[in-house]
Amino acid sequence: MNQIHSNLLSKIDLNLLRVLVAIHRERQLARAAAELSLTPSAISHALRRLRDIFDDELFIRSGRFLRPTALCDKLAPELNEVLARMQGLISRGVSFSPATTQRVFRIGMPEAIEAELYPRLYRHLQRIAPSAKFESLAVPHSQIGDYLLNRNADVVIDVAIAARAPVMQKPLLKEPFAVLSRKQDKYQLTQARYLAHKHIAVSTRARGSVLEDLLLKEIGVEREILARVQSYQTAAQLVSQTGALLTLPERIAKQLVTQYGLRRWAMPIDVPATRLQLYWHSAYQNDAALTWLLAEFDDLALN
Structure with a gap:
């Protein structure tokens, strides 16, 4: 069994952990580099350092993709959760003003309901946060948790599914x-x-x-x-x-x-009746911007 260096914490930094998580998610160095806005050579260098630190190959090439080792498969999801919660803690202390923010909010929703729901939602949010951007995207049912954890979506609107913590949910709309x-x-x-x-x-x-x-x-x-x-x-x-x-x-x-x-x-x-739920990730529930967005859903009369 691989033994991790006893002085691991003195050798590693958060950027290396972000690289490991990105490669695990994307399965390709080039795609991981694009996600992190790094060059492929920087990603390759980081991977070499990670392999040395963990004394494990971490990823094995399989055709065009990289297959994670057993250790990597164990580490990556937990590290992803830890990094998300750290980001949430940092965001807690950051001031947020909807009137001036230029943040991009990503709202997941099925294409089938976008035409009816998104225009009203957009008009409501744009009045309060005129400089912010709001993007609608499709999120597969099975990947709602991953999209929220990785901040590919801030919130997701979808039919009721069996989601458990750390994915949070509340009723949004009920209609015959x-x-x-x-x-x-x-x-x-x-x-x-x-x-x-x-x-x-x-x-x-x-x-x-x-x-x-x-x-x-x-x-x-x-x-x-x-x-x-x-x-x-x-x-x-x-x-x-x-x-x-x-x-x-x-x-x-x-x-x-x-x-x-x-x-x-x-x-x-x-x-x-059909029920739509609002989903978000508990790792970011103290993020001031997300707190504001969730409150606006409470104020928006969708029924």
């Missing part, structure tokens, strides 16, 4: 489902007719059941999916072209009815 059909369809949308139709599913994930299908399966109901797309706007166009049905949150349905000339129905099957 509605159904869209072509405007010329004059029938009454009953449960039987809903299940007899084909449906458009919306998800940014490549596979797996969408939320409404998971809820329907809980009550023993399944529907036939005609097509799966990434945005409600695309799905609405398909509804008008194919006659399939689209199930979606009521707020988004109201917006698309006029835009695409569709007809809106109440959901004919009793399923729970």
Whole structure:
């Protein structure tokens, strides 16, 4: 078993640890260098020092990528958490003024809800922090914790998932489902007719059941999916072209009815309302800027 030098702390600095974590995350020296705004030669030099300090190869080349050793796989996640908490402690003492800040805030949200949710969110935040920048990005469900820990996102808005500390969450929005059909369809949308139709599913994930299908399966109901797309706007166009049905949150349905000339129905099957949660990482919960952003979500009337 590899033995770490007894005087390890006297040999290492935080920048070296940041390099180790970046290489572990990116699996390539060039990408790690770009992430840290360093040259590839500086990253290579840092890696040589890390290998000497830990008396371990840390990364082994495998084709175009670097494969972490067992020791590296054990160290990197814990070091990443420690570095994040140190950054959070440092940020606690930094003054923050929303009126003058030029900080870039990154807000993760599914593409499917971006068109309806982000404009209102942006207008609200921009009024209070006019010099700040707000960026929307897609965050995979399985990587919410990593995005938050690595500050690739400050907060994430998504459906309720089984997240535990250090990922924190609170309810943001609860809304019933509605159904869209072509405007010329004059029938009454009953449960039987809903299940007899084909449906458009919306998800940014490549596979797996969408939320409404998971809820329907809980009550023993399944529907036939005609097509799966990434945005409600695309799905609405398909509804008008194919006659399939689209199930979606009521707020988004109201917006698309006029835009695409569709007809809106109440959901004919009793399923729970869709819930959106706000996620952030506890390592940064004392960051004054994040504290402000979380408070603004409390003040913003999204319901």
